[in-house]
Amino acid sequence: MLVALAVGLAAVSGSLSYFIPAAVIAYQASGQNVVVPTPSPTALLFTPTPTPPAPAQTGAFTVLLLGSDDDSKFQGDHVLTQSMILVRVIPQTKQVIMLSIPRDLWVPLSTGGSYKIDGAYSYGGAGAAIATVEQNFGVHVNYYIWVGLLGLIRVIDAIGGIDVVTSNPVLDDYYPLDINSSSLYGYQRIAVLGGPQHLDGVHALQYVRSRHNDLQSDFGRSRRQQQVLLAIRQKAKQLSPEDIPALAAAIGGEVKTNISLDQVGAMLPLAASFDNPDAIQQIVLASPYTHGGAPNGSLYGNWGLILPLVHKYYP
Amino acid sequence: MIARFLLGVFLAAVMLVVGVSSYLYLDARQSKVAVAPVKPTAAQPTPRAFHLPGTLYLSQSGALYSFSAGRFHQLTIEDGWMQPSLTPDGNLLVVHRQGFYSDVFELNPFGRPMRQLTNNVAPRRSYDTGDNHWSFYPRITSDGKTVFMSYDKPKTGYEVDMSIWSMPLTGSIARGQVWSDEAADPGYTGGDIQPVPVPGGIVYTRYDRNPDGSIIGQLWFTNRPGSFGKALTSPGEDCREPSLSPAGNYLAMICTHGKQISYLVIAPYSPGNLGPRQAVITDQMVAQPTWAPDGSGIAYLAPAIPDDPFQLFFLPSQAYFPPAPSPIPTPSVIPGGPKGTAVPSPSPSSAPAPPPVKPIQMTTSLGFDATSPIAWAP
Numbered sequence: 259m260l261v262a263l264a265v266g267l268a269a270v271s272g273s274l275s276y277f278i279p280a281a282v283i284a285y286q287a288s289g290q291n292v293v294v295p296t297p298s299p300t301a302l303l304f305t306p307t308p309t310p311p312a313p314a315q316t317g318a319f320t321v322l323l324l325g326s327d328d329d330s331k332f333q334g335d336h337v338l339t340q341s342m343i344l345v346r347v348i349p350q351t352k353q354v355i356m357l358s359i360p361r362d363l364w365v366p367l368s369t370g371g372s373y374k375i376d377g378a379y380s381y382g383g384a385g386a387a388i389a390t391v392e393q394n395f396g397v398h399v400n401y402y403i404w405v406g407l408l409g410l411i412r413v414i415d416a417i418g419g420i421d422v423v424t425s426n427p428v429l430d431d432y433y434p435l436d437i438n439s440s441s442l443y444g445y446q447r448i449a450v451l452g453g454p455q456h457l458d459g460v461h462a463l464q465y466v467r468s469r470h471n472d473l474q475s476d477f478g479r480s481r482r483q484q485q486v487l488l489a490i491r492q493k494a495k496q497l498s499p500e501d502i503p504a505l506a507a508a509i510g511g512e513v514k515t516n517i518s519l520d521q522v523g524a525m526l527p528l529a530a531s532f533d534n535p536d537a538i539q540q541i542v543l544a545s546p547y548t549h550g551g552a553p554n555g556s557l558y559g560n561w562g563l564i565l566p567l568v569h570k571y572y573p
Numbered sequence: 574m575i576a577r578f579l580l581g582v583f584l585a586a587v588m589l590v591v592g593v594s595s596y597l598y599l600d601a602r603q604s605k606v607a608v609a610p611v612k613p614t615a616a617q618p619t620p621r622a623f624h625l626p627g628t629l630y631l632s633q634s635g636a637l638y639s640f641s642a643g644r645f646h647q648l649t650i651e652d653g654w655m656q657p658s659l660t661p662d663g664n665l666l667v668v669h670r671q672g673f674y675s676d677v678f679e680l681n682p683f684g685r686p687m688r689q690l691t692n693n694v695a696p697r698r699s700y701d702t703g704d705n706h707w708s709f710y711p712r713i714t715s716d717g718k719t720v721f722m723s724y725d726k727p728k729t730g731y732e733v734d735m736s737i738w739s740m741p742l743t744g745s746i747a748r749g750q751v752w753s754d755e756a757a758d759p760g761y762t763g764g765d766i767q768p769v770p771v772p773g774g775i776v777y778t779r780y781d782r783n784p785d786g787s788i789i790g791q792l793w794f795t796n797r798p799g800s801f802g803k804a805l806t807s808p809g810e811d812c813r814e815p816s817l818s819p820a821g822n823y824l825a826m827i828c829t830h831g832k833q834i835s836y837l838v839i840a841p842y843s844p845g846n847l848g849p850r851q852a853v854i855t856d857q858m859v860a861q862p863t864w865a866p867d868g869s870g871i872a873y874l875a876p877a878i879p880d881d882p883f884q885l886f887f888l889p890s891q892a893y894f895p896p897a898p899s900p901i902p903t904p905s906v907i908p909g910g911p912k913g914t915a916v917p918s919p920s921p922s923s924a925p926a927p928p929p930v931k932p933i934q935m936t937t938s939l940g941f942d943a944t945s946p947i948a949w950a951p
Contacts, residue, residue: 261587268588272595418606421858421880423829426780426788427763429725429733431703445702447673451709451944452763452780452790453813453827454835454860454875456882470731477786478761485833493606493880500603544786 318348319400320572321517322388324379325483326406327436335383337406338376340467341483344391344399346572352532355539355571356487358480363543363559364552365394374556379404384514396565397572401517407437407467409512411459413490416508417497419458420489422465425481427452430468437463462486477544484540491532539571610882610940613638613645623933625887626867628682630657630665631874632945637667637684640885640935648684656710657948660742661717665948666690674705677722679742682950690720691746703728709735710767710946718742721752721768721775734764737777739798750798753777762788767946769815773844776805776824778813789831792824794845805847812838814946816871818864825862825871828852835859837873839893853893854932857886860943865890866951872935874943882940885947892930 325341342359361376368389369382378390388399405413414420428450435444437460448464450457457465466483497505517525532538547564548557613633628641630648632655637648648654653670660666664687665680677690690711695704711722720742723735740749752775753765762780769776774796782788790813795802805824806812812828824842828850829835837859841848857875860883864871870890874883 261584264584264588265591268591269595271588272592273599416607418608419880419882421876423833423835423858425831426790427735427766429707429735429763430731431705431728431733432731447702447705447707449675449707449709452766452778453944454829454858455943456876456940470733478788481787488833489880496604496606496878496880498604500599501606504603504607542786 317350318346320397321345321347322391322399322402323487324384324387324402324404325410326379326404327434336380339379339387339404340376341480342375342387342391343480343483343487344395344397344572347528349528349531351537353537353539354532355541356484357541357568357571358477358484358543359391359395360477360480360543360548360557362552362556363548364556365390365559368393374554384516394559395568395572397568401515401521403513403515403517405509406512407463409509410466411437411463412508412512413505414457414459414462414486416501416505417490417493419456420462420486420493421454421456422462422485422489423454424450424452424457424465425485428465428468428482430464430470432470433464433468457486477542480542481540484542488538541567541571606881608938610634611938612636612647613640613936613939614647616645616936616939623887623935625872625935626865626869626951628950629863629872629885630659630948630950631885632657632942633940634942635670637665637680639682648680655942655945658710658712658946659948659950660713661715663950666711666713666720668709668711673702675707675709677708677711677720690740690742691722691724703733707733707735712768712770713742714770719770721770723764723766723768724749725764727754732761734760734762735766737765737768737775737795752795752798753779753793753801754799765793767814769817771817771842771844772821774802776815776817778815779804781808783808783831787831790829792826792847796845803845805845810838810850814861816862816864816946817842819866819868823864825864827859827862837862837871837888839871851893853888857932861946863947863949866949872947872949873932874941874947877934877937883943884937884939885935885941886932887935888932889930891927892932895927895930 323343323345324339326337326339340361342361344357344359346355359375361374363375364372365375366372367378367381367386369386375390379387384402384404388402392399430448432445433448435441435446448468450461450465466479466486469479543564546560548559550557552558624643628639631638631640634651635653635655636651637654637657639646639648654667655670656668657665660679663682665682667678667680668675669678674693676693678686679688679690680686691708693706693708707725709723711720713720718741719739721737721739724738725733725735736754737752738749739752740746760782762782764780766778774794776792776794778790779793779801780788780790789808789811791808792805792812792815793802794805809830810828811831812826814827816825822842823839824847825837825839827835828838835858836852837854838850838852840850860874862871862873868890871888873886873888875886876882877884
């Protein structure tokens with residue numbers, strides 16, 4: 259009896275020591291408190307539609323994915339969100355809708371004044387980014403996930419890379435040299451060749467981050483970001499619970515979310531059940547939804563077209 | 574007292590062993606997704622492995638390998654060597670890629686550099702990264718005189734698109750000619766890639782923009798410098814990576830239809846024309862199809878498990894050129910039946926359908942560069 263108890267206790271202790279570091283990292287990354295600021299009077303003036311109340315609990319939910327440069331060019335949490343993707347997950351029909359918001363979209367920010375939408379996070383953190391998206395697009399955001407550049411590299415390397423059909427060669431003579439470099443404002447040349455291939459974290463980041471090879475601002479980049487996100491989701495199906503500590507160690511500090519640990523646990527089986535690629539709708543707000551001419555080379559939104567499109571998929 | 578002490582020591586030892594064992598057990602149960610590919614030369618050949626004819630040249634992690642008689646031999650160190658192709662005299666044209674530029678070299682079959690064909694590094698005094706150049710996908714004509722490649726010149730501002738260039742094997746790029754000039758067609762698409770010399774011209778992949786802004790690949794044929802030539806595939810097919818059969822009458826290619834899939838497609842080819850398409854692999858992410866020199870099949874790269882690194886596969890020709898069915902016997906009349914009537918022979922049973930020919934996986938646990946074509950010598 260005593261021996262059995264000791265064996266049981268030891269087994270539990272061994273298991274806990276295996277998972278506890280991951281739990282600590284996950285706890286630090288998840289369950290972030292988000293303060294969604296009250297819209298300023300200025301912002302309200304420009305708000306196309308009022309923010310709807312949170313939808314009834316139908317099981318469907320909306321996640322705002324934020325990706326940022328977070329190297330030492332930036333101080334603390336004052337980073338721009340170079341990637342903003344609004345993801346709607348509908349478990350009942352196993353549908354996913356991914357809407358890429360152009361980083362250069364000129365909008366009234368929730369913190370006041372108008373600016374490119376990528377500045378919302380810089381001025382007020384995740385809460386301001388969420389509020390700005392909610393106010394301008396008339397949607398309710400349930401969750402957010404923020405990932406830094408190194409976080410994306412580490413996630414992809416931790417899952418052993420991803421297979422992607424790169425739609426075209428991505429060639430850039432002036433790609434930022436700001437990862438693992440002392441020359442934060444320097445440039446490097448990159449060439450991610452076209453076609454089916456296995457990408458590690460660094461090359462996947464180059465593929466999704468380069469914008470100098472794009473005729474239409476960052477719309478091509480948005481498409482590539484969606485391709486890589488779907489490839490990560492596909493590869494994640496091969497993971498087992500025992501992989502969590504290594505993954506958590508890899509992404510520690512590079513991921514923030516307001517999704518709690520128990521919610522993450524509930525979503526994992528859900529993610530694995532989305533098997534039909536045709537049930538994944540990808541939307542990029544290129545012309546005629548947006549057009550140039552806004553300050554600082556940014557884009558004006560054609561809200562008369564954007565809002566009906568958004569409300570079709572994001573009730 | 575001593576017994577209790579011994580029991581305590583025993584229990585402590587048991588707890589230590591069980592605790593450590595459970596930790597190690599969980600650690601061992603991690604999936605193998607992040608395990609790095611092994612070097613081809615470290616892979617153990619299977620004694621009864623299916624052997625491919627001739628010698629294949631492939632690239633992994635910046636090193637070139639030859640593969641013959643079921644064994645790999647490393648030809649270069651891991652230093653950016655990629656995209657091998659054969660010269661008529663059995664040497665290799667390869668790309669040597671460094672951080673900011675890449676150059677074309679001629680190597681002998683054992684990996685020793687014979688000649689540097691391009692010099693794409695920026696001048697020493699230049700601080701502009703854009704003064705460097707890329708050369709990719711070198712191929713030589715059957716007469717061994719002219720080298721075709723993708724080359725990122727000329728450039729305009731931020732736009733870096735590849736154009737198809739030709740140059741003499743024994744000359745320099747200064748004596749080269751632009752065949753498809755992407756600078757004349759701005760598009761930020763990546764440009765024109767992977768020229769394949771064919772009788773009367775070249776077939777290459779041209780990346781172009783759809784009306785919705787997405788970028789697709791198309792195979793084109795051109796027979797003179799300064800001309801994009803003629804499209805062989807439609808935009809909707811989204812094809813790339815052409816490979817000409819040894820007899821010159823078929824093209825193999827990869828078509829993705831604008832999605833995250835890739836089909837291995839073959840089609841009859843005559844100069845400047847492509848016949849009906851036949852998708853021969855549709856359930857793998859296929860890359861770089863290459864015909865066997867003896868026509869016995871097509872080698873290609875694909876992950877053995879979805880999302881894994883790319884392995885070498887071989888598709889026997891029976892999979893896409895099935896042998897003609899044996900003639901169905903004509904019913905005959907056998908004399909000698911009752912009352913002199915003829916006895917009908919048994920109705921001929923339909924010939925059993927041959928089992929489907931499947932691809933043969935040649936390697937496991939490796940990680941070939943899927944942007945690097947395979948060269949296959951007889």
